[in-house]
Amino acid sequence: MxxxxxxxxxxxxxxxxxxxxxxxxxxxxxxxxxxxxxxxxxxxxxxxxxxxxxxxxxxxxxxxxxxxxxxxxxxxxxxxxxxxxxxxxxxxxxxxxxxxxLPLDAHPEVGNNAQLGQRLGLQVQGVFGEQNLGLWGMRADGQAFKNAQALADVVSIVLQREPVVVQTPAREIRQVAWCTGGAQSYFEAAIAAGVDAFITGEISEPQAHLARETGVAFLACGHHATERxxxxxxxxxxxxxxxxxxxxxxxxxxx
Missing domain, CATH: 3.40.1390.30 (NIF3 (NGG1p interacting factor 3)-like)
Incomplete structure (x- = not known):
């Protein structure tokens, strides 16, 4: 009661x-x-x-x-x-x-990043970026995504919207970094962490070039959609x- x-x-x-x-x-x-x-x-x-x-x-x-x-x-x-x-x-x-x-983004259980990772079936293995807000990890079942589009297909089902994807089609996606909302500036830190793909809410002009030049996929999935x-x-x-x-x-x- x-x-x-x-x-x-x-x-x-x-x-x-x-x-x-x-x-x-x-x-x-x-x-x-x-x-x-x-x-x-x-x-x-x-x-x-x-x-x-x-x-x-x-x-x-x-x-x-x-x-x-x-x-x-x-x-x-x-x-x-x-x-x-x-x-x-x-x-x-x-x-x-x-x-x-930011406190809600960062909480390890109820935070935006933790909650998004749970829904995408990703298991956290580390943090990155300013104030350690970004997370990175792998699928909980240990399997890799065949490529960035396979990851995007999962994202679109979970978030009920199609992400903007800049990808290297043939690259297997094993390690994924993510940070919800307007965290496109975290992309370079995600690349430095050695991941195969980065998920966030928004994309700006430089990130498309970085994704193509580094081979790390970038998925812009919606600011609101990633922070629900x-x-x-x-x-x-x-x-x-x-x-x-x-x-x-x-x-x-x-x-």
Missing amino acids: SHNVTRLALLQACNDLLQPARFKDYGPNGLQVEGTDSIGHMVSGVTASRALIEAAIGAKADAIFVHHGLFWRGQDGTVTGWMKQRLQLLLAHNINVLAYH YGAPAAAAHVAAQLGITHQFIEIDNPA
Whole structure:
């Protein structure tokens, strides 16, 4: 049976799980918008968009847990336009917003990278990249993928979208590196780790050339698509620990 907990208890449980103080990040982790002090129902989602906020209001949520919060380094700090609209809804309905960016990517069990690896049947063997956010490993059954397209076929089934693939068709894929979201800049570190393929959410112009020149396949599988799993996993864990209810709300995003 569910009950209500305080905002502080929820925040403490999230911080204990995700350890945000360990990370140098692009925005504030933790409580971004203060709402009601009594929390019985939490909604999770990928991004604190207006669509998610409106859905959370409809679900009578007391708190929203997201990967992409409202505030980022480099914003001009004004509360106008879309920012005003989001904040106006949150404050009018007294809803808390908790956001965890890199800490949610990195958690070894409920994090975005760990959750994606589990779904793709990959067993972690090591880490790479800035702040050790990237993971690399092999299929849990020890088998190799025949080539990059065979890996892409698995990705498309799991994520329900076709990845952009830059590949060497004849190369067997045994070691795979991955880092969700906009981690295309991690490609060189993945190459240095000695892998055969790299999975992330986005691709920029340089990565296509690097993939062709090094023979390491690059799979861009969607920023949102690769980061759908951490927020609900972390929120469900905390909700179960505290005895509150939780639901994940998917707001589709083609990016």
